[in-house]
Amino acid sequence: MSIIQLQQLKKQYSGTYVLQGIDLSFEKGEIVGYIGPNGAGKSTTIKILTGIIGDFEGEVTVLGHDVRKEALAIKRQIGYIPEQAALYEVLTPMEYLSFVGKLYQLDEAVTRKKAIDLLRIFELADKRDMRMNGFSKGMKQKVLLISGLIHNPDIIFLDEPLSGLDANAVILVKEILSQLKQAGKTIFYSSHIMDVVEKISDRIIIINKGAVIADGTFEELKEAGAKGSLENIFTALTGDHEHLSTAGEFVDIMKNLSNG
């Protein structure tokens, strides 16, 4: 049975549908890249799958649980790493992680040890008792990653997980994601960076304006789409042909210093 199942998922905000009937299902152990331009409905989908938004149309089950009725059971077994660095910045990483540990009702000593070790791996060991309001976006993102994984979830949802990370951290996170896959975890993440999706996904779903417009492996999409890289496929699939002429216009305007 599929680990995640969406049937005719629709969601509206004040009259306009941001998701207009999504049908998808995923198997255990897949890494799924969920990509689309800003406003395509990526975050909304993830928030519904993680039980944060309960007000939608259609049927959604995660790990066999109905997200409307058994959100708590789902939340216990999944990890969610949100897009904006949403954490309590006046806390230190250790304080924040031990709080999160309490919410998952983990043993305090275990949480502490795990947090210390994971922070060390992310090279934040020396900062673990400093308040996070001085942290860079990448550092906060690392703490968020830990806070979403500390309870050893079965499914991991990541909303734009690599934005703001430095190049080394990006490589590290990608590697962690593939290791997690080998450990049997299911990973569902959204992105608009093509490069990331291409390298680590088993399956890529492209959505635009609240509807799925492509679904398959990178190879399949490559055949279906135009030429080489995924960026081209993406451009072709989302009908964004205007970049070339826009760039030309940009340079033309730039050259023109006089008024008129």
Add this chain to the structure above:
Amino acid sequence: MGKWLLKLVRWFNPVFRKQGVDTDLMYAIVELKLLMDTRRVYMSWKQGQQKENKNHLTFILIMYGLFGLFMAVTIVQMPLMPSMILFHSFIIFMMAMTLVTDFSSVLLDTADNQIILPRPVNSKTLFMARLIHVMIYLLQFSIAISGIPIIAGFITYGPIAGVMLIITSQLTVLLAVFFTYILYLTILRFSNEQRIKDIVSYFQIGMTLFFAFAYQIIPRLLDFADMTVSFTPKWYSFLLPPVWMATAMESIYTLNFDKIHIAMLALAIAGPLVLFWVMNRYLAPGFSKRLEALNTDSQVQQKQSVTARQHKGISEALSKMFCSSPVERGAFEVTWKITGRDKAFRLQFYPALGYIPIFIYLLVFNGGRNFSETVNSLPESNKFLMLIYIPLFTIASSFSIVTFNDNFQASWIYHSMPLDRPGHMLAGTMKAMIVKFFFPVYLLFFVISVFVWGPHVIDDFIMGLCNSLVSLIAIGLFSQHYLPFSRQPNVKQQSGKFLNLLIQAIVIGILVLVHFLVIDKPWLMSAVALTTAVTFGFMVKKLQSIAWTKISV
């Protein structure tokens, strides 16, 4: 105090569990929130003075306690009705202000939705945790504000009236919550999140002003607190909650249960409870819905940028009038716009304007002594001299705030530009500050003075203007030169401020003296005004020609 109060809450554990609340999770959340409360930057105190690792909350609570002490003195000294009206008004005011300024970040916080909602916490637990946190927060403040006055009440009016005072003060806190709620609801109804933050920042300015003012004025008020104010209820008394509370107190203390007292007593007890019930029942659901919408409404922001565009024009028009070079105009316009939009700037600068009425009160009205006499003899005095130089004194010392900005890194742009004389930037900024903040105040005082003293003060104001302008430019010329918005806030911001103030005070003192000496000799006055005007022009040129080597980074 919060942790201590939380221990009391534990007595109700069985009740919570029955409701389906996971108490361990609940305490984890409440404890965390209380911890974060102690680390929040409290706006009612000057930002720059707060250091990390200090418990700001305790500090604020002690400060509130001090105000409570003033109130306690009032309760002991004044008759029952006026002191009780004052005390309950004080509670409403302080609680509402605290809720609006400091607690708004908690009430309007949607970070919870991102952080706690994805975790396995049921909604009842989260709701209860929030409720308990808010209650502990309110209780902390109401104890700080009303603790000492209530003790004073016990001593002055005995135990029964004392208990009544505890009840009425807590009911008043409820009322304050209700009023704050209504305020937020109104704002949320008509505007967006950014607007709320703006409005909250104005409240914060008001709060800072109030504190500055209160510390000057309240001790003076206590001097003549022995006046006997007789109180007779009017029809509108029924609309004023502090009057309900005070009358209720009086009726318990004097055992007076006539019609008016019974009616007020009923209002005092039923009023807050009914309003609170209405709030919970009818207003709260809509409130949280609107709050949710704040997060998802991206269209609102577009509207905002459009309104910003409409404001354009004032600064452009003025910069043409006052500036001589394009660089100067650029600095003028940018200063004008950023000072109008940057919250941190407003929070630090506007209180400086607030000192103006305080100085007027102290210098022009002798701090309230022989008030009517002072007012009557005003036209014969030379006190318009104060009005001429108070703006200079209060505003000039705050001009350096313009060099600070949270976004200080953005000043790389000045350094990357092919700018020959950064002095033009400094001059443009200085001109913008003078035109935007000094001129309006000066003009206002000019109009008031002509009204009070008659047209013979016109030449004084002209000379005063020349003197003020020279002083302002001199401060710019002789202090360290920083480009606008280029310094990181809170770093060494306080250093050397006192010395600057002292030098300014001396300079201004000399100016007033010179002005006083020439006041009866119009020809000398014209000569002085002419000289300063020429000096001013010369100094502006000097400021404009400041080179890169003189700019501090």
